[in-house]
Amino acid sequence: MRHICALLLLASLCGLPQVGIAATAPRTDLPHFEQRGAATQLIVDGKPFLVLGGEVKNSSTSNLVHFSRKWPLLVRDNLNTILVPVAWETIEPVEGQFDFSNVDGLIKGARDHDLRLVFLWFGTWKNTFSSYVPSWVKRDTKRFPRMQTADGRGTERISALSTTARDADARAFAQLMRHLKAVDGARQTVLMVQVENEVGVIPESRDHAPDAEAAFAGPVPVELMTYLTAHRATLNPELRAAWEANGGRASGSWTEVFGDEGMTDSLFMSWSYARYIDHVAAAGKAEYALPMFTNAALIRPNYEPGQYNSGGPLPFAMDLWKAGAPALDFLAPDIYFDNYAYWASQYRRPDNVLFVPEARGGAIGAANALYTFGALKGFGFSPFGIDERGVQLAGDPSVGLGTGGDGDPVIGALYGQLEQLAPLVLEKQAEGKISTVIMEGSAQRSGRGRIGDYMVNMARANGPDGNVDPDSRVAAMFLQTGPDDFIVLGAGDMQVSFTTDRPGPPIVGIESIDEQILKDGTMSAGRRLNGDENGQGQSLRLSSSDAAENKVYRVRLYRYR
Template identity: 60%
Template sequence: MSLLSLASVAEAQHGRSSGASHEDLPHLEQRGAATQLIVDGNPYLILGGELHNSSSSSLAYMQDVWPRMESMHLNTLLTPVAWETIEPEEGHFDFHVLDGLLEGARAHHLRLVLLWFGAWKNTFSSYAPGWVKRDEQRFPRVLLSDGRGTERLSPFSDAVRAADSKAFSALMQHLREADGDEHTVLMVQVENEVGVIPESRDHSPAAEAAFRGDVPATLTRYLEQHRSSLQPELRTAWEAAGARTSGSWQQVFGLSSLTDDLFMAWQYASYLEQIAVAGKRAYSLPMYANAALIRPNYEPGQYNSGGPLPHSMDVWRAAAPALDFLSPDIYFNEFAYWAGAYARPGNALFIPEAQPGIVGAANALYAFGRLSAVGFSAFGIDDQGNAPLDLVGITRPGERPDTTAIASVYAELSALSPLILDAQRRGSATAALVEGDAQRAARVRIGEYTAEIRRTGNEQGSRIGVLFLQQGPDTFLVAGAGDAQVVFSSDRPGAPIVGIESIDEELYEHGQWVVRRRLNGDESGQGQQLRIYPQDISDGRIYRVRLYRYH
């Protein structure tokens, strides 16, 4: 496929096919080496941003947000839809805000991923309607071990589940009617960062009875059938307790706080399964659950115990097959570790919440290139118009996160997306990430070569991401974020020395990549290295590198 025709595909990602079918819904599909999101028949990379939690509750507020999002080169906006907004009174649904969001997105050439803030948002039930919050007898809460209540609806409550399911089903039915032909909405997140805090499990009477009861046979059968591929922490706990196929939770998984976490994981996953099944029955879009990750050395209860974390993903898979995948919200360092933990066979990688700034730009390149992610989204993308927040220690209190680097990398990725999608399918894309104070370099295999990416800037711990797209045996397109140099080598017998034949600096202009300069001499370290500069992202430049071997 030519660069020009690929560019045409890229432009189509921002519009809608005139032949879009009500039946040809967005869906996940295995294409070659990658699982990809298919929209109107074509693979689609989500270049996303997530709004602050309450932004989408006001259409007036959103009027100034839409044009900013379009100007930042997003193609998809992650947009909360709160239960309290669509069902302010029981049984009476109001979708005028949702309809306004659909209209705003379409007018600004954006797709949407809806985030269902139903029973829970980051463990709390703050987005549930007032008629749910006030009726504690009908809609019971998670209880602490001393009997005190919490601001969390109980996942053990049939009444909570039924009311949540009814509202979500109504949402999806309306979405089918309002968007079934347009396909503005690509996917739906079911609830948000579920789990229990500040203790490791619910201690309500229903929870205590379930904890003393037998582990469901569905889960123990899953453990037996998938024993060789279970996540190591789960498998170790199960086998250390005797690899039992029946018994209470402590008998099957041992006397530890991890058992509490696995117990709650089953409960939350089973709850979300029923919500997702009800929603898909009305309108079958891809659905997923997201996880708040674990800070170093934290125990269950200090983090969202029971959420879809790496060690409990198998429990979630067994309990919630209607969820198409599980996703990490990554704000910590060790991005490569956390993202890699979710890029598992059978689990497409989508990152709904992540750091903004140059860190986010580098991480996005790595996610798309190395892990074949279907999408990446920076949180608080509308922050310019919001009260500043402390994003989990990323920004200082009162400081607004920088969104310019994300806007710049999305402009570049918009042009590169057809090439990235094709390379994902062929298995010819990869990327390297240099992160953390100690890591000074990273090595990655590209075709028959090895690329070493070295940090050259003076800032300790600066983030570097470099994306490689193989275009031929010795030709690569390279895009980078950060301050680095790239040195190429080969372990191929008989030709150990790798030289750079040429480096072309290219810019995307008028729908195609145009050579700006041929870099040589001082600009290529006398043919020994490719230099990545911090301004490369803002300038939108990529490099076409041709290598050769000599003795």
């Protein structure tokens, strides 16, 4: 049975007939966000939806025949949502002439395999460059001017100040969204759309073309200063510090308001990109108002603007993006670095829901996924390169992707658990009765967190080879089902004990640990673990093999003196 049919949450998808891609009457209940108790959740088909996602490699879907063999792989790995690129050059190879055959093929493939899609609009920019624009845009640098370096050289980036390029992108994107409404408005296979991809400037910190120089020397736009003034108390601390260090001015040039530092260049580019992307997103939403977002390539440690994508929606610039791109529903981080908990937490704000569209896969990704859903109440997680052989950039272990083979069986095993627990996860997110404890790298020798009246204390345990890996990333998610009852699942090999700092008896004991085997959306009791298996009532042991065995644990605690 397909895994989606096992989910109560997704039962509305089961048994639907396969249909061709034809115009149908759109529904009015589009995917959208709702505040449900302590969490903001994505609502699909009228119910909260947990995105168990994966992003395919950039060129994977450019040929439907090539990609056809990948669908079963994605089903095997228990994904419910696939993030796929849609390139401007693919849908508008000749100006004003549109071809949506690739788009329609992706939608049909997803439907045939009971999967949902998130489209990634590779329009004007993808990873800073304008490499996915049509050839008629690339060749006409007079009509579609490029960003320039300080010495006047052009770059492979269309100017963020070009209204001609902006309007051409917006027209193409609007046509895409109009087409989606016609062919998918009733079925809603496509849940969301990412507008552009990892924008920013490299290797310099901003555009130095004449019009950009004039805008940088001119006044900071009034609408931005009005927003910053109105939101002063809640601004990102780094942004507010830079502003107030220069007198907290209500007007002035970019350097007068924010100082003569590289960060100011990045803020200028952030505003330029935000206004451009807002125009594109708004044009698309006018046709079909799916949730929309854009993503950030993050800063490597000790890097300065220009060494990273200067101008993207980084944490210190999120307020500029909120002011400049209100058509976007949220901003998302692409996280490949080791300090995942830090970066992910920067994007969980009262005005921003958490979705991670690109991340590492494998065992590291599994732990990060649990942290996203549990500690930060995120609604989605998506390792990159889910469809191909994992890669690792030479000399940079921080960006290892996948697990070394087609697909990602480690993520697949975790998703196999989460797909069946999704209704409970979403319920506990809303109730505020979910938590995840994570350990990242050898510098963290223990983990600690809270769930209900109890403190969770975590340590790495011996792995299948009998040794402790001090660099392993491990995480455990706790779903509180009663005052002293918890469903627990983990990623990695670890040992968990419990204490309390709340009034009452001071010692915490383990009343019982019962294996729970997940199958077809239900839990059936396995072994009662006692004695040697629970440290004589002192600890819970989680293993990296649990997910593959579809095994979670029901833990009951009690207190005594």
